Every structure is written in structure tokens, then in C-alpha cells.
Amino acid sequence: MSRRRRTLLSSPHPYPGRLIAVEGIDGSGKSTQLQLLERWLRARGYPVHFTEWNSSRLVRTSMRRGKRRNLLTPSTFSLLHAVDFADRFIYQILPPLRAGMVVLADRYVYTAFARDVARGVHADWVRGVYRFAPRPDLTFFFRVPIDVSLDRLLTGRAKLKYYEAGMDMELSSDLLESFRLFQGRVLEIYDELAQEYGLRVIDATQDIAGQQKTVRRMTGEVLREYDRGRTRNNNGRSPIAS
Amino acid sequence: MEDRPSRAKRWYGHGLPYLDDKLLPGHLIVIEGTDGVGRSTQIELLRGWLELEGYAVSNTGWTRSPLLSETIADAKAGHQLTPVTFSLLYAADFADRLEHEIIPALQAGFIVIADRYMYTAFARNALMGADPEWTSEVFGMALVPDLVLFLEIDLDTLVPRVVRGKGMDYWESGMHLALSSDIFDSFQRYQSRLIAEYNRLAGEFGFISVDARKSVDEIQAELRAHVSEYLRRSAATNNEPAEDALLAALRKV
Numbered sequence: 001m002s003r004r005r006r007t008l009l010s011s012p013h014p015y016p017g018r019l020i021a022v023e024g025i026d027g028s029g030k031s032t033q034l035q036l037l038e039r040w041l042r043a044r045g046y047p048v049h050f051t052e053w054n055s056s057r058l059v060r061t062s063m064r065r066g067k068r069r070n071l072l073t074p075s076t077f078s079l080l081h082a083v084d085f086a087d088r089f090i091y092q093i094l095p096p097l098r099a100g101m102v103v104l105a106d107r108y109v110y111t112a113f114a115r116d117v118a119r120g121v122h123a124d125w126v127r128g129v130y131r132f133a134p135r136p137d138l139t140f141f142f143r144v145p146i147d148v149s150l151d152r153l154l155t156g157r158a159k160l161k162y163y164e165a166g167m168d169m170e171l172s173s174d175l176l177e178s179f180r181l182f183q184g185r186v187l188e189i190y191d192e193l194a195q196e197y198g199l200r201v202i203d204a205t206q207d208i209a210g211q212q213k214t215v216r217r218m219t220g221e222v223l224r225e226y227d228r229g230r231t232r233n234n235n236g237r238s239p240i241a242s
Numbered sequence: 243m244e245d246r247p248s249r250a251k252r253w254y255g256h257g258l259p260y261l262d263d264k265l266l267p268g269h270l271i272v273i274e275g276t277d278g279v280g281r282s283t284q285i286e287l288l289r290g291w292l293e294l295e296g297y298a299v300s301n302t303g304w305t306r307s308p309l310l311s312e313t314i315a316d317a318k319a320g321h322q323l324t325p326v327t328f329s330l331l332y333a334a335d336f337a338d339r340l341e342h343e344i345i346p347a348l349q350a351g352f353i354v355i356a357d358r359y360m361y362t363a364f365a366r367n368a369l370m371g372a373d374p375e376w377t378s379e380v381f382g383m384a385l386v387p388d389l390v391l392f393l394e395i396d397l398d399t400l401v402p403r404v405v406r407g408k409g410m411d412y413w414e415s416g417m418h419l420a421l422s423s424d425i426f427d428s429f430q431r432y433q434s435r436l437i438a439e440y441n442r443l444a445g446e447f448g449f450i451s452v453d454a455r456k457s458v459d460e461i462q463a464e465l466r467a468h469v470s471e472y473l474r475r476s477a478a479t480n481n482e483p484a485e486d487a488l489l490a491a492l493r494k495v
Contacts, residue, residue, distance in 0.1 A: 058313065058317060058322070058327065058331075059313060059331075061312055061313050061316070062309050062310050062312070062313040062334075065308075065309065065312075066309050071308070071309055071338075071342075072309075073337070073338070073341045073342075074258070074260060075258055075337040075340075075341060075383050076309060076334055076337050076338045076341070079330055079333050079334035079337055079380075080334050082330050082334075083327055083330040083331050083334060086324075086326040086327045086330050087322075087324075087327050089326075090324050090326065090327065119260075120258075120259055120260035121258065121259070121260075121383075122256035122257065122258075122259050122382075122383075124256055125255065125256035125257075125379070125382050125383060128255075128256075128376070128379030128380065128382065129330070129333075129379065129380050131373075131376050131379065132326055132376070
């Protein structure tokens, strides 16, 4: 079964809105970049909707219980995140996309493709599970070496999380070493995904403002066609003030 | 799907690669059938009988995993589920029981009797309008059971049993599908579709059908006959010639 089935990720979505996602390992700075992008888009008058990985209320109890008692296996970890994504997809991603808004997603299905496969589930299985997910108009992959992300995480909150460090994989009993091994594997898979799905790679070791400049430029390009549609709908009034 | 040794269990789809090397000498026996058909009564009787025969038995049900039972109950109470989240929640629950109950018991050589299996999800998802190809991809992590016994019933026999028994329930009546605002009417429509879908699956997956309109004792006798037959065949193939040849070859070395 090496032949990969076509999924919605292989072609552009049909909705009037735009979907922009950020990906990267923990500590890559992707959330900071997305927040800055959101501010910029809002200031320019775009109708923006923000949604974030693992935030639906539906599986919160199960996820918390599973994580606290280390009950999660690679398959249940994967499926619980899929429930979270599906719930947010139906209530938070699809309606704004259909209503013509700009949806900003902090992590998208590629997170599952990277992390769950690093945990040992089959790469084609997890792609099948997420088959209902449409392709974003633009996905940024914030690429950063493990040591840089570790530095950022350790200065930020001084403690690594159990699953984030892949401690459930029993790669090492040392939290730091486990993080390096597990996130190293995740990073390798992200590199493959960037090729497979055309993710836009951003060097996340650069300074924040420099990265944001690139992010805004690429976003502007993706929104050009969208702006034309909006201009028509707004009686010639451009949403971009400048 | 790669070929695996005949004694080993097979995955339904892509499986769980990190468990590929586990030896599972136990037996996975599934009892399928719609709501109110008498599955739990029959399973209790089967279990008692098998234990008397000297087999260690482990039961597993549908939506009983400690990880998800609460979430599923909450979600059902709030009716915020859609076909996709509904299917995935059940898949997560199934995976939890697969990895924490079914596979460990099979590893320990138990007979696992599963009260419903992935086929229940296949039937329900199909009725909700979820893409059947997607459903079977999601359940690609499941083990193929050794034996599926299907309690087959018709709607006219089922209705009075359910009414006399625990009564009609919102979900089992398919009220979430908005087939009818009347629960009795909805139950009839939903269950007749469900029965039709189970019958289709029975053909597709080669279930062994047992007529569930018969008495409890008659049904039990038939189930035991099928289980005995399966266990006999399994014991016979376990003394595989290939394995004997391998052992013989090893002795020579």
C-alpha cells in the first residue's frame, strides 16, 4: 500500500475565504509570527479568524486525563487530536472560510503527519484519518535546529512537557535527551513534508522582525486574488488602505 | 498489506507498525448485531461456558474505555457531534480498548469476546453519511478478528423486544439523523436501515449469521457450536507442518 491516495490536500479548496497555517516544532517561534501576522491583517481591515491546535472543548477532558495518567498510546494520541481538529474544522475553520474570511491556523494537519508518525503510527494511516482537511492557501514551516528551540523553551518556561519531549516513546529517561531525539525525528519528517506539500520554509533562527517581513510579503501575494474579489464586493473600496 | 505468518493476526489496514512484532496467540471473537438483539446475554453465557472449558476469557465492549467514555457521554448529551467527530471519537475509543484491553489479552493467550467491533462503526457511519472509504481507512489500525458471529434479526421481532426491554433511546433510535420527529417512527426507520447495513457487511466480511429470533438457549447452542468448531480448527493449524519442519531442522543443527 505504498501508493498514496489523493486527498483534499492535493488541490486548492473551493471556498471564498483564505486559509493560512503555521507549522514547526515547539520553540520555533511560529505562534509569535502568526500573532504578528494577525495584527497586521486586522490593521488592514481583513476579517480574520484565529484557531489553534488542540483547543476544542470536546476532547479536553479525555486529553487531560490521558496526558496526566500517561494513558495515551500513539494511536489514541493521534485520534484524539484528530477529533479536536475535526471539531474545530467543522465549527471554526469551515464556516469562516465559506463566509469569505481569512482563517489563521496555529498548526494544521502537518503537525499530526509529523508528530504522530514520529510516534510510530503509519504515515498513510494518519493521512487517511485527516482526509477531510482542505489544503491551506499558504503554510509556513518555521525551521529551527533542536538546540535553538530548546534554548527558547528553557528560558521561556524552564520545564519541558512530557509528551512534547516524546517521553512516552521511551527513547531516553533524560527529558532533554528525549526531547532532542523525538523532536529531531519530528524535524526530519517536517522537512519531508515541506517537499511533499510545498510548505514555505522560513529560517526561524533569523530575527523576529526579519521573519515577519518575509511572512507578510508571502501572505500579501496569496491575498492578491482575494483582494480583487473583495474590492468588487466593497464597491471599489480596497481593504488595503495604503 | 504485507503477508504475515499464518498464526499471526492480521491488521485490517495499515495497522499499528509499532506493534507489528507482537505475538498474539489468543483468539479474537466478535459478537455483532444491532441494539436489543441480545448480545450481552449471549456473551455472558459464552464466557461462563468457555471458562468451564478451561479457557481464559476477557470481555470488551463498545464505548467503555476509561479514556473516552465520559467525553462520549458528554458529547452525546450536548448533541454537538457531527458525523466526522462522532466517527473519530468512536475510533479513538476503539483504539484505546484495542491497545489497552484486546491486544494485551491476546498476547497473554486469552479468548477475547468483543461485544461489537469496528463493523458497528461501519454500519453507523454509513447511516450518518460518512464516507465509507474514509471510515475503513480510519479503522485500518484494527486487528482482523478470528471469528465474527452475527446475531441476525428482523425489525418486527426487534421492536417489541426493545420496547419491553430498556426502551427506546435517542441515539439508538437515530433521532440525530432527523428521520422523524416521532421516536417510534424514527426507531423503525433507523433500525431497519441499520439491519440492512449489517446484512450487507455480513456478506462483505463473511460473518457467521445466527438467527436471533430463536430462544436464548437455542442461540447459545448455535454460538457454542461455531466457537467450538473455530477452536478445533485453530488448534489443528497451530501444529503447523511448517513449524514442525523448522523445529526438526533446528534439532539437526
